[in-house]
Amino acid sequence: MDKKIPCLDLKGQHQQIKKEVFEAFEKVYDQTAFSGGPFVEAFEKSFAGFCGTNYAVGVNNGTTALHLAMLALGIGRGDEVIIPANTFIATAWGVSYTGAIPVFVDCDPLTWEIDASKIEAAITPKTKAVIGVHLYGQPFDIHAVKAICKKHNLYLIEDAAQAQGAAYHGVPVGGFSEMACFSFYPGKNLGACGEAGGITTNKETYSRHLQSLRNHGSVVRYYHDEIGYNMRMGGLEGASLSVKLKYLPNWNQKRKEIAGKYHAALKNPKIQMQLQPEGHDSVFHLFVITTEDREQLTRHLNDRNIFPGLHYPVPCHLQKAYAGLGYKKGDFPNSEYLADHCLSLPMYAELTNEEVDYVINTLNSY
Numbered sequence: 042m043d044k045k046i047p048c049l050d051l052k053g054q055h056q057q058i059k060k061e062v063f064e065a066f067e068k069v070y071d072q073t074a075f076s077g078g079p080f081v082e083a084f085e086k087s088f089a090g091f092c093g094t095n096y097a098v099g100v101n102n103g104t105t106a107l108h109l110a111m112l113a114l115g116i117g118r119g120d121e122v123i124i125p126a127n128t129f130i131a132t133a134w135g136v137s138y139t140g141a142i143p144v145f146v147d148c149d150p151l152t153w154e155i156d157a158s159k160i161e162a163a164i165t166p167k168t169k170a171v172i173g174v175h176l177y178g179q180p181f182d183i184h185a186v187k188a189i190c191k192k193h194n195l196y197l198i199e200d201a202a203q204a205q206g207a208a209y210h211g212v213p214v215g216g217f218s219e220m221a222c223f224s225f226y227p228g229k230n231l232g233a234c235g236e237a238g239g240i241t242t243n244k245e246t247y248s249r250h251l252q253s254l255r256n257h258g259s260v261v262r263y264y265h266d267e268i269g270y271n272m273r274m275g276g277l278e279g280a281s282l283s284v285k286l287k288y289l290p291n292w293n294q295k296r297k298e299i300a301g302k303y304h305a306a307l308k309n310p311k312i313q314m315q316l317q318p319e320g321h322d323s324v325f326h327l328f329v330i331t332t333e334d335r336e337q338l339t340r341h342l343n344d345r346n347i348f349p350g351l352h353y354p355v356p357c358h359l360q361k362a363y364a365g366l367g368y369k370k371g372d373f374p375n376s377e378y379l380a381d382h383c384l385s386l387p388m389y390a391e392l393t394n395e396e397v398d399y400v401i402n403t404l405n406s407y
């Protein structure tokens with residue numbers, strides 16, 4: 042194939058909806074509603090509806106969503122929060138920003154999601170919460186993790202940054218925990234034209250607290266009840282998200298169809314795919330495979346104009362930033378295996394049938 046096929050291409054999506062997004066931008070511009078305001082509120086309302094939650098609070102990115110969720114739970118110095126070792130580092134940043142310590146656990150070797158059976162061994166008297174990550178767009182085993190949280194009186198938080206529209210046994214993610222944290226980074230299934238994030242919750246107290254925390258700790262202007270932050274969502278971002286939310290079910294459906302083809306037609310025994318248990322309805326933010334010799338497969342693909350991604354090459358516990366926590370290679374073998382052998386196949390709604398078939402044939406011929 043002459044055309045290069047990347048892991049993700051945002052251009053097709055943005056060309057399709059350019060006119061509508063620019064019209065929305067014009068409204069924001071004319072109203073000078075650039076920071077928070079009616080366009081963010083409109084998006085919050087529709088996103089809460091989409092997730093089936095009572096509230097959604099828009100912020101400036103997904104990392105902030107995790108940070109503020111921790112603060113809203115009262116987590117801080119001296120506390121520990123359990124998270125999977127194989128996630129994007131921002132899951133851990135949200136914990137570290139508060140002064141609390143992220144405590145890593147391994148993933149399941151087949152689903153690559155947090156291994157619920159490893160959580161209890163990581164609990165100490167300092168543990169306050171568990172953050173489960175709906176990794177690559179696939180819900181983690183929420184019932185199992187929730188049962189452990191209940192038994193030990195821990196808060197559960199969903200990191201749903203990669204999973205807008207995913208469902209667990211028919212129910213959308215975002216309302217299974219105290220708060221669910223979303224990223225609307227441009228490359229996400231629902232991505233803003235800019236940086237953005239959000240938190241969904243069913244509890245009014247959290248919603249109110251998050252609104253205050255993102256706005257300088259203020260409910261009444263110039264009265265500051267606690268130390269707060271400037272972490273509001275921008276109006277242009279909110280307006281672009283409202284436009285895109287209408288298209289999201291269709292885009293997610295397209296991703297599922299592409300994933301269905303990968304699942305059905307990839308027959309190369311040198312390639313393994315993420316196990317998708319019954320009822321874990323993924324939106325395939327990423328389609329990750331593992332293979333023994335990643336470099337060789339990458340060369341095979343690159344030589345044929347296919348450019349896969351890497352999510353993620355270093356697990357959190359082996360990142361330099363966390364060297365002080367004392368983890369070492371060998372602590373979490375499943376996460377380490379994934380980091381060393383993963384490769385993300387092209388996955389976006391605008392991939393043509395021809396391109397998907399070409400990727401499949403190229404992988405099968407390896």
Ligand SMILES: Cc1ncc(COP(=O)(O)O)c(C=O)c1O
Nearest residue numbers: 102103104129131132202224226
């Ligand atoms: C699992 C996960 N958590 C958190 C984040 C952080 O989101 P953001 O990049 O919007 O800060 C991301 C996205 O980058 C993510 O993939």
